[in-house]
Amino acid sequence: xxxxxxxxxxxxxxxxxxxxxxxxxxxxxxxxxxxxxxxxxxxxxxxxxxxxxxxxxxxxxxxxxxx
Amino acid sequence: xxxxxxxxxxxxxxxxxxxxxxxxxxxxxxxxxxxxxxxxxxxxxxxxxxxxxxxxxxxxxxxxxxxxxxxxxxxxxxxxxxxxxxxxxxxxxxxxxxxxxxxxxxxxxxxxxxxxxxxxxxxxxxxxxxxxxxxxxxxxxxxxxxxxxxxxxxxxxxxxxxxxxxxxxxxxxxxxxxxxxxxxxxxxxxxxxxxxxxxxxxxxxxxxxxxxxxxxxxxxxxxxxxxxxxxxxxxxxxxxxxxxxxxxxxxxxxxxxxxxxxxxxxxxxxxxxxxxxxxxxxxxxxxxxxxxxxxxxxxxxxxxxxxxxxxxxxxxxxxxxxxxxxxxxxxxxxxxxxxxxx
Amino acid sequence: xxxxxxxxxxxxxxxxxxxxxxxxxxxxxxxxxxxxxxxxxxxxxxxxxxxxxxxxxxxxxxxxxxxxxxxxxxxxxxxxxxxxxxxxxxxxxxxxxxxxxxxxxxxxxxxxxxxxxxxxxxxxxxxxxxxxxxxxxxxxxxxxxxxxxxxxxxxxxxxxxxxxxxxxxxxxxxxxxxxxxxxxxxxxxxxxxxxxxxxxxxxxxxxxxxxxxxxxxxxxxxxxxxxxxxxxxxxxxxxxxxxxxxxxxxxxxxxxxxxxxxxxxxxxxxxxxxxxxxxxxxxxxxxxxxxxxxxxxxxxxxxxxxxxxxxxxxxx
Numbered sequence: 001x002x003x004x005x006x007x008x009x010x011x012x013x014x015x016x017x018x019x020x021x022x023x024x025x026x027x028x029x030x031x032x033x034x035x036x037x038x039x040x041x042x043x044x045x046x047x048x049x050x051x052x053x054x055x056x057x058x059x060x061x062x063x064x065x066x067x
Numbered sequence: 068x069x070x071x072x073x074x075x076x077x078x079x080x081x082x083x084x085x086x087x088x089x090x091x092x093x094x095x096x097x098x099x100x101x102x103x104x105x106x107x108x109x110x111x112x113x114x115x116x117x118x119x120x121x122x123x124x125x126x127x128x129x130x131x132x133x134x135x136x137x138x139x140x141x142x143x144x145x146x147x148x149x150x151x152x153x154x155x156x157x158x159x160x161x162x163x164x165x166x167x168x169x170x171x172x173x174x175x176x177x178x179x180x181x182x183x184x185x186x187x188x189x190x191x192x193x194x195x196x197x198x199x200x201x202x203x204x205x206x207x208x209x210x211x212x213x214x215x216x217x218x219x220x221x222x223x224x225x226x227x228x229x230x231x232x233x234x235x236x237x238x239x240x241x242x243x244x245x246x247x248x249x250x251x252x253x254x255x256x257x258x259x260x261x262x263x264x265x266x267x268x269x270x271x272x273x274x275x276x277x278x279x280x281x282x283x284x285x286x287x288x289x290x291x292x293x294x295x296x297x298x299x300x301x302x303x304x305x306x307x308x309x310x311x312x313x314x315x316x317x318x319x320x321x322x323x324x325x326x327x328x329x330x331x332x333x334x335x336x337x338x339x340x341x342x343x344x345x346x347x348x349x350x351x352x353x354x355x356x357x358x359x360x361x362x363x364x365x366x367x368x369x370x371x372x373x374x375x376x377x378x379x380x381x382x383x384x385x386x387x388x389x390x391x392x393x394x395x396x397x398x399x400x401x402x403x404x405x406x407x408x409x
Numbered sequence: 410x411x412x413x414x415x416x417x418x419x420x421x422x423x424x425x426x427x428x429x430x431x432x433x434x435x436x437x438x439x440x441x442x443x444x445x446x447x448x449x450x451x452x453x454x455x456x457x458x459x460x461x462x463x464x465x466x467x468x469x470x471x472x473x474x475x476x477x478x479x480x481x482x483x484x485x486x487x488x489x490x491x492x493x494x495x496x497x498x499x500x501x502x503x504x505x506x507x508x509x510x511x512x513x514x515x516x517x518x519x520x521x522x523x524x525x526x527x528x529x530x531x532x533x534x535x536x537x538x539x540x541x542x543x544x545x546x547x548x549x550x551x552x553x554x555x556x557x558x559x560x561x562x563x564x565x566x567x568x569x570x571x572x573x574x575x576x577x578x579x580x581x582x583x584x585x586x587x588x589x590x591x592x593x594x595x596x597x598x599x600x601x602x603x604x605x606x607x608x609x610x611x612x613x614x615x616x617x618x619x620x621x622x623x624x625x626x627x628x629x630x631x632x633x634x635x636x637x638x639x640x641x642x643x644x645x646x647x648x649x650x651x652x653x654x655x656x657x658x659x660x661x662x663x664x665x666x667x668x669x670x671x672x673x674x675x676x677x678x679x680x681x682x683x684x685x686x687x688x689x690x691x692x693x694x695x696x697x698x699x700x701x702x703x704x705x706x707x708x709x710x711x712x713x714x715x716x717x718x719x720x721x722x723x724x725x
Contacts, residue, residue: 096528098524098528099520099523099524099528099680100614100680117530120678120679121616130616130647131646131647131648206546208530208546209532210441300449303447303448303449303472304446304447304448304449304472306471306620306623306624306676307623308618308619308620308622308623308624308676309616309617309618309619309620310618310620310676310678312618313616313618313678314678322645324645326644326646335646337645337646337647340618343619343636344636345636391440391441392441393678395467395620395623395624395675395676395677395678396446396447396467396624396676397439397440397441397444397445397446397447398446399440399441399446401440402440
């Protein structure tokens with residue numbers, strides 16, 4: 001999937017994979033923070049976005065869920 | 068309303084006239100694809116295409132259309148209320164529509180606008196603001212069978228104007244007041260021109276290679292046709308995809324759903340296709356057309372039996388032949404109708 | 410080609426007469442140029458209508474899942490590999506299938522022929538050895554058949570059936586001649602921005618008819634992901650994000666299973682080249698897992714099993 005998304009031109013930093021077991025709490029926390037930072041650094045996504053609401057794209061900090 | 072003559076070097080003026088207060092569209096062939104494009108001059112317009120890949124129905128019935136929106140915010144003044152979207156209906160002049168497609172709109176008018184309770188504004192407002200200038204077919208293609216289904220290569224229904232290519236000029240048939248207003252500055256047609264057009268019509272009808280008969284279908288009882296053993300074989304190759312439905316000028320089924328993003332939601336209408344199992348799937352889990360056979364039978368019964376019964380003999384097919392050309396497994400409506408008629 | 414047709418009829422008639430199968434799935438002559446009609450023959454008389462030409466552009470394995478009868482099926486290399494795949498996935502019972510194997514010379518691409526005659530309306534196309542005679546409105550032209558082959562047929566590596574209960578003719582060379590690694594995944598060479606542009610452009614004409622999905626033997630799910638509503642994974646609108654989601658996910662669901670049969674592209678009414686996506690996956694599967702789908706009935710496809718030596722550099 002990673003290769004496929006990169007192949008169609010989506011920034012590689014948007015998709016990350018990691019093996020984490022439920023017993024590895026620290027690894028989970030560190031990974032989540034690393035992924036969050038990596039994605040934030042890329043800025044708002046502008047590919048494969050379906051904009052339904054007319055008010056514009058959600059802010060990167062916004063925790064809105066897209067249905 | 069007298070018919071007129073349009074000289075081929077006067078096409079730019081004609082297109083400009085059609086473009087007064089409206090956007091003009093015409094088919095344009097670009098390699099493999101023939102699509103509807105906005106045009107502004109004669110150079111943009113093709114006259115020797117066969118027909119467009121997709122029918123023009125999405126001028127009036129877009130594949131995706133937002134019908135209304137709502138805000139899920141009890142505090143806001145306009146929250147929790149469905150608000151209708153403004154119907155996006157802009158004036159259009161549609162040039163060089165084939166008579167089969169134009170007739171299809173007449174059939175769809177009967178379905179989308181029936182009475183007070185069934186008045187589809189999304190359809191009607193767009194239709195009322197459009198002008199249709201058809202282009203008669205002088206050379207039907209092998210898969211056309213319009214003259215077998217109450218239509219024909221020079222059929223005049225559903226058009227405000229119709230161009231007939233006489234070779235060195237066009238005869239312009241004036242078919243409505245709306246159309247007349249666009250050609251009042253053109254010279255009247257002479258008897259010889261009318262005669263030539265009549266000749267072309269006759270030769271086009273004679274050149275129609277594909278014919279189907281529907282007379283016996285009209286006589287048969289619905290259940291007799293429905294239970295016929297032929298359906299056990301017709302459905303076998305069908306993929307149950309949406310190709311025939313989506314390219315068809317008379318198919319009109321749709322699905323409405325709500326889409327939500329945060330506090331905002333909208334209600335959209337999308338084309339749907341009765342070949343899909345999901346089309347008739349009930350919330351309970353029951354599916355009245357749960358088998359491929361029932362869905363394939365439905366398509367042909369609807370077009371060739373149910374619509375004629377409900378709409379005074381109108382057939383739900385205009386013989387454009389697109390489904391024959393595009394079906395990935397070559398399910399041929401002509402073969403099916405012949406079987407229904409036997 | 411005529412030899413194949415005759416032998417198919419002979420074998421089909423025998424299978425039906427013996428009761429070894431209830432039906433034979435093959436093709437009969439189509440009613441339009443360059444497309445034969447998938448046909449299910451129920452009797453030896455009907456089997457006489459079966460044909461084999463360069464216009465047999467569907468994948469007959471598509472008709473096989475969820476059947477309760479015994480079937481005979483006419484299958485060339487790619488289709489036979491899909492049959493193997495379906496057996497591996499328990500959708501088809503090997504004991505209730507008879508494969509009439511056809512060493513394949515490739516299928517003609519209707520789109521290429523149309524382009525070769527400048528898109529003049531075509532009424533008929535006839536194969537004549539290595540030539541293709543095309544007749545249409547006011548013209549007749551002779552083309553080189555090999556140049557008119559579908560892209561996937563041109564680079565085919567397995568033209569002979571990998572499973573059969575009888576072949577209709579002598580085997581041919583497995584490889585068709587085209588270099589698959591050179592032709593597959595053409596966007597790999599481009600910059601990300603260009604790839605995105607190409608991707609958008611490729612799928613911009615999609616009308617969501619699902620002909621590609623419905624023509625594909627791999628797509629046999631009772632409820633396809635696009636038809637799910639709770640939750641709705643993929644919107645039904647024509648928004649580009651919805652259209653692209655469908656194609657990316659469908660390509661991904663075929664990973665490690667797709668035999669590059671080309672039925673999807675042949676089915677598409679809008680001439681969309683979705684193999685530009687699937688060829689990338691197929692190439693990656695071969696490179697990463699050293700696996701070619703459908704060659705060995707006993708193999709376990711890489712996407713359905715975990716092996717400790719599976720490539721993992723992308724997992725942190």
